[in-house]
Amino acid sequence: MTIYRPAIDLGAITALDVHVHVEADDHGHFSLDQELLDASAAYFKGDAPRTPTVADLAERYRRAGMAAVVFTVDATTATGHPALSSEDIAQQAAQHADVLIPFGSVDPLQGDAAVQRARRLVEEHGVRGFKFHPSLQGFSPDDEAYRPLWATLEELGVPALFHTGQNGIGAGLPGGRGLKLRYSNPLLLDDVAADFPQLTVILAHPSVPWQAEAISMATHKANIFIDLSGWRPKYFPKELVHAAGRMLRHKVLFGSDYPLLTPERWIEDFEQLGLDPAVLPGILKGNAGRVLGLT
Numbered sequence: 001m002t003i004y005r006p007a008i009d010l011g012a013i014t015a016l017d018v019h020v021h022v023e024a025d026d027h028g029h030f031s032l033d034q035e036l037l038d039a040s041a042a043y044f045k046g047d048a049p050r051t052p053t054v055a056d057l058a059e060r061y062r063r064a065g066m067a068a069v070v071f072t073v074d075a076t077t078a079t080g081h082p083a084l085s086s087e088d089i090a091q092q093a094a095q096h097a098d099v100l101i102p103f104g105s106v107d108p109l110q111g112d113a114a115v116q117r118a119r120r121l122v123e124e125h126g127v128r129g130f131k132f133h134p135s136l137q138g139f140s141p142d143d144e145a146y147r148p149l150w151a152t153l154e155e156l157g158v159p160a161l162f163h164t165g166q167n168g169i170g171a172g173l174p175g176g177r178g179l180k181l182r183y184s185n186p187l188l189l190d191d192v193a194a195d196f197p198q199l200t201v202i203l204a205h206p207s208v209p210w211q212a213e214a215i216s217m218a219t220h221k222a223n224i225f226i227d228l229s230g231w232r233p234k235y236f237p238k239e240l241v242h243a244a245g246r247m248l249r250h251k252v253l254f255g256s257d258y259p260l261l262t263p264e265r266w267i268e269d270f271e272q273l274g275l276d277p278a279v280l281p282g283i284l285k286g287n288a289g290r291v292l293g294l295t
Contacts, residue, residue: 229255
């Protein structure tokens with residue numbers, strides 16, 4: 001077994017995309033069931049291939065002169081749909097360590113088994129962080145039941161990336177397919193960041209309708225960051241654009257949410273926001289390089 005070790009040269013890439021989904025494995029298994037895949041595609045109206053594998057992503061980002069953090073979401077208990085293997089993702093990413101950084105995902109509803117798996121993913125497979133989607137996984141991050149998981153990630157020294165805000169998965173379906181938006185309120189993560197101050201917490205996406213809360217949290221706590229994925233920048237809330245160019249210029253990270261959005265479209269939009277050009281290198285790769293321990 002090959003353990004992942006990063007080999008990314010920040011000076012050789014134009015951007016580091018911290019939010020990229022592996023949507024299929026080499027056996028034809030997809031990350032979500034067909035109904036959720038179709039609803040998500042309809043919501044985002046994406047123009048990229050819908051179900052990239054690890055190898056697809058490595059080729060795509062290498063060709064673009066970028067690097068990417070790649071992951072799946074393990075929502076096995078909540079959805080009844082078997083997850084893609086984070087172990088396999090890490091193993092395959094190790095073959096493309098010049099352009100890919102694997103994050104793991106564990107199902108918080110699996111209790112101690114999730115805690116032990118998280119430890120194995122870091123120590124035995126080399127994953128560099130973890131992705132969580134509270135609405136899809138069906139859990140409230142501030143619940144006392146998940147403190148052992150956050151404590152373990154803090155001990156291991158790896159960041160936790162959480163979906164926040166509006167949700168494209170389940171959008172337009174009856175009851176949103178049971179997904180509860182309140183679990184993706186970023187304020188639920190304020191307790192996590194406060195109680196585990198050495199755990200890096202990344203709030204994924206513009207946190208609409210809770211954008212002000214996310215900005216306040218990232219301003220207040222040194223261990224909270226914001227990734228800017230999931231929305232074309234031309235639609236960003238004005239307060240987020242203001243914060244990204246000023247007081248949070250060292251705490252916001254480029255992310256596309258590929259394959260839902262392409263990194264090229266995101267960057268093209270972002271460059272039209274009128275931000276000081278001096279802040280762009282940090283947002284596009286420098287801030288993420290520090291968060292991920294690449295510098």
